[in-house]
Amino acid sequence: xxxKNKVSLLSIMGLVPFxxxxxxxxxxxxxxxxxxxxxxxxxxxxxxxxxxxxxLWSYNLDQRISPIVPxxxxxxxxxxFFVMTIITYNSLQLGPILGLSAVLAFISSxxxxxxxxxxxxxxEPYYSRLRLRLTAVVVICHLSWAAFxxxxxx
Numbered sequence: 001x002x003x004k005n006k007v008s009l010l011s012i013m014g015l016v017p018f019x020x021x022x023x024x025x026x027x028x029x030x031x032x033x034x035x036x037x038x039x040x041x042x043x044x045x046x047x048x049x050x051x052x053x054x055x056l057w058s059y060n061l062d063q064r065i066s067p068i069v070p071x072x073x074x075x076x077x078x079x080x081f082f083v084m085t086i087i088t089y090n091s092l093q094l095g096p097i098l099g100l101s102a103v104l105a106f107i108s109s110x111x112x113x114x115x116x117x118x119x120x121x122x123x124e125p126y127y128s129r130l131r132l133r134l135t136a137v138v139v140i141c142h143l144s145w146a147a148f149x150x151x152x153x154x
Contacts, residue, residue, distance in 0.1 A: 004126055011130055015137050017044045022141035025148050034148070038099055041145065045106050048138075049077060052113045059121065069116055073109045080105035100149040107142045110135055 021041040025034055056070035084101040114135040117123075123131070 004124075007127065008130060011134055014048065015134065017041075018048075018138055018141040022144040025145065034152075035095070038145070042099075042102055042106075045138075045142070046077060049106065049109050049113075050074060053109070056113060056117065056121075065120070070113075073113050073116070076109045076112070077102060077105040096149045096152040100146060100153070103142050103146045103149065107139055107146075110138050110142070 017040070021037050021044070025037045025041075028034065028037060053070045053074035057067045057074070059065075060067040060070060081098065081102050084098050114131060117131065118128070
């Protein structure tokens with residue numbers, strides 16, 4: 001199998017947890033709390049965010065470019081979650097508000113990584129198209145969670 005096919009296959013397989021967890025929340029039984037899907041989703045998103053921002057970080061260091069932007073993308077979801085935890089500590093809607101803020105932070109980070117990469121790195125055309133599709137699916141999955149949390153809040 002050539003590299004192009006391996007990259008495509010592994011990338012698409014990496015979307016499976018995003019898709020299953022983000023759309024599965026709409027079909028969970030009533031006796032199962034949404035956190036059972038929310039926590040694995042956010043942990044997986046954090047892992048993928050760390051992987052992508054870490055790659056950019058090392059690329060920037062290799063190219064002798066300041067790594068500050070990838071570092072910001074790395075810490076963005078963690079920082080937003082931490083700030084929202086402090087702000088909403090006494091709120092009755094702690095879970096959904098934290099979830100929504102985490103979703104928005106991840107969307108910002110994934111889109112930021114994509115556009116930063118698009119601007120600063122040369123890729124083969126097939127990979128550029130693949131990254132666009134992957135990022136679009138990941139953002140749609142996060143928007144599904146955003147809609148879910150907004151439904152709970154309202």
